[in-house]
Amino acid sequence: MKILSRLALLLASLALSFAVGELFLRALDPPVDVAVFVPGEQRIFESKRGSLPGVSGPARFTINAWGIRGPDFGADDEYRVLAVGGSTTECAVLDDDETWTSLLQAGLSERFPDRRFWVGSVGRSGHSTRDHRLQVEALLARYPRIDAILLLAGGNDFLNRLRAGWLYTPLSTKSSAYRAGLLHHAFAIHPSFEQPELRIVRRGKQLRNRLNSREQRTEQYANLVVLGRTWRKRAPRIDALPDLEAPLAEYRSNLAAIRASASRHGVRLIAMTQPALWHAELSEELQALLWLGGEREFPKGKRYLSVAALAEGMRRYNEALLAFCEAHAVECVDLAAQLAKDASVFYDDVHFNESGARQVSRILVDYMATTPPLSRAEATLRRPRAGEYAIRSAKSPHDAAARIAVSPEPHNRVQRLRSARRPLRSSR
DSSP states (O other), X not given: OHHHHHHHHHHHHHHHHHHHHHHHXXXXXXXXXXXXXXXXXXXXXXXXXXXXXXXXXEEEEEBOTTSOBSOOOOTTOSEEEEEEESHHHHOTTSOTTTSHHHHHHHHHHHHSTTSOEEEEEOOOTTOOHHHHHHHHHHHHHHSSOOOEEEEEOSHHHHHHHHHHGGGOOOGGGOOHHHHHHHHHHHOSBOTTSSSOOXXXXXXXXXXXXXXXXXXXXXXXXXHHHHHHHHHHHHSOEEOOOOOOHHHHHHHHHHHHHHHHHHHHTTOEEEEEOOOOSOOXXXXXXXXXXXXXXXXXXXXXXSSEEOHHXXXXXXXXXXXXXXXXXXXXXXXXXXXXHHSOSSTTTBSSSSOBOHHHHHHHHHHHHHHHHTSTTTOOSOOSSOOOGGGOEEEEEOSSTTSOEEEEEEOOSTTOOEEEOOOBOOOOOOOO
């Protein structure tokens, strides 16, 4: 009997300790019931030498208590910017301090030393506007004040269409089961998930990830890139794009949903076109860096689109974004027209290396510093309400970027301004 009594006392003590620990962690952690990443997640990525041009050293990948890659919210933050996108926003193999989002925060702070900025990222590999439309609405409803959304989209929408092949169907026709599964793809934590995770369990997973991070994820990613390049090199090429009419219509519908969510929450929306290494005259040396563009689900892509076809497909998605922004008075920065298509920007098809991230951040700092509400003086250009300003590319990808300002008037009158002659470097 004494043994049973002691065992019962021990179990009761453990249960009480567990409950107290859970309550303590719930009081300590923010009330997060929606997150794109697991709060507190931490990994370390190490790039194989020479496999990712322009990327060096180990990269810390740290998620804060809100499930965001970036610093925690500060009580004295004057202007908060949340970046939404896929892997080109995530910048997984770049260190926390080398991502374009981190550099944007540093650049804005340097430009305006008397103001305090916060920039965080919920960009995650594989996410498209199907995910973003869910994320923007859910996150803005729960986060402390967000002043601006930076949306870098289009790349995964295009590549996912290629992977789907003849099985592609628009989101509007998907079943309720698919839509439920999409929530699990878009979020690590969501109220609709049947079993909310205990804080103690979450902390245990974070500890496990930290212990395993150096060996687990970094080798997987490096091997994936190298293997993908081998598959692409050996696979046959196709020059014909699949039908993009329905996917582009869905893309515009998703953009409209994102715009509506931002407007509903009173948050500024700045969209960006997706830059890519692809263009018809890409050198053989740079083609060796490519590994995306498979016709079917990766890794067994069977056939891969030619570089010219990939460039044309990406151009159509970027043009769709620019046209949407012009039609709906949404700010849009045409990154694709301002970045060179070479290894000074990319380590593969679309992902930024350290130099590329610096260039992206400089473009965004210059843009945000000269548009309301951050601009201090009246600019040379007429600037509409909330900085409704777009940068559109000229017809040739190597020509200068032509600047246009979108009028806030009902008829959306467009004022075309002289383009700034800034040729892009050719990779030939």
